[in-house]
Amino acid sequence: MSSTQTAQVSASRSFGALLSERFSCRGYRPDPVPRATIDEILRLAQRTASWCNSQPWQVIVNSAAATDRLREHLLSLPPGQPSGFDIPAPADYRGVYKDRRRACGLQLYESVGVTPGDRVASAKQARENFAFFGAPHVAIVTTEAILGTYGAVDCGAYVHNFMIAARSLGVASIAQAALAARAGVLREWYDLPAERQVVCGISFGYADPDHPANGFRTARADIGEACRWVD
Template sequence: MEHLLSTRWSCRAYLDRQVPRQTMERLLTLAQRTASWCNTQPWEMIVTSGGGTERFRAAMMDWARSNPMKFDFDEPSEYRGIYRDRRRASGWQLYEAVGVVRGDREASGRQAFENFRFFGAPHVAIVTTDAAQGVYGAVDAGLYVGTFLLAANSLGLGAIAQAALAGHSSLIRRHFNIPDDRKVLLGISFGYPDLSHPSNSYRTARASLQEVVTWADQ
């Protein structure tokens, strides 16, 4: 587990190679071991392959070009202080890796739009949660996402969780006929990583324990 946690990263470039169904079923079976409140397991997935991915990719790219984002869940109102700093540091690591210079909004926009191309991934998992369970269902589904990402790493796959896709939940709902009692949490693009691509060449840092832990010994 320590190795999986220390080597996982968000993959932003993939080989043109389908993941065998048996491997995907193993991935999903591992992720299904995620803990949840009262074992409700509120997550459900729609997983694309082959032509299903390509149709969804084309629909998402076309929609995202001309429609504003609207999420099923409230998005962050702002990123303040250290959270803003960490977000910016991560973004600049990506831009520097792929050659986007500061101030080049056209280039940064193109890179951001890669989200809706799924970074070229051959598969996407759309993660939904039971609407009636509210924030707790979303938390449980978020735990599932974390397990999925680690399971993918254990199988030699690359993956990236993408809240950006959930910003176009209306398109996702229509495309996959998702009922109103489900909320779209996010999408996970995954496949075999292209390790030669510059976007996969960097790794983000993690805060020290001193920044995030308060010890209450007495």
């Protein structure tokens, strides 16, 4: 095997390890991430491929102090406040998609001691989304409305690369569509122009290994379920 092939195999294994190790972190230590580390995450994520290299994402990154202010504000809002997505949420989850969503939810509830049917406890856990699960930082990802679906798709790729880059630097993260449900609140908080749409948030920081919500991992479908091969 040539030196180039060896390097390629090594890189593949490293990327595979990052994909396998990354998880949606729902419990963080309070320690802020150094600014230099966050800048490196942003630099790496900026290499994300996009339609016509449009790079539609604009990201608002909160320091620990700014995260605390936003956390306090979101938690002060009535729990039953109507959702307000800029980009329509899924109309429904059916079939295997419903099954996977339910399995993930049950794993989370079991990890934190929420029994099925306990609406009070499940609502309390849902509120953790707006506490950013205790993360010291949150990033709000937005796109240009006129770019439509493909602008949002490009931002999805950016979110993935952000989380993988974070993992490569020892930083845990979770992408949060729940924060997009407060798009109107975030638009007012950050004085966002009307043409910017909130795609999602990314809470990030250093994982608390002792937090029960970090003790489970979701499964992935077999390749055969996700891929149709044509000869």
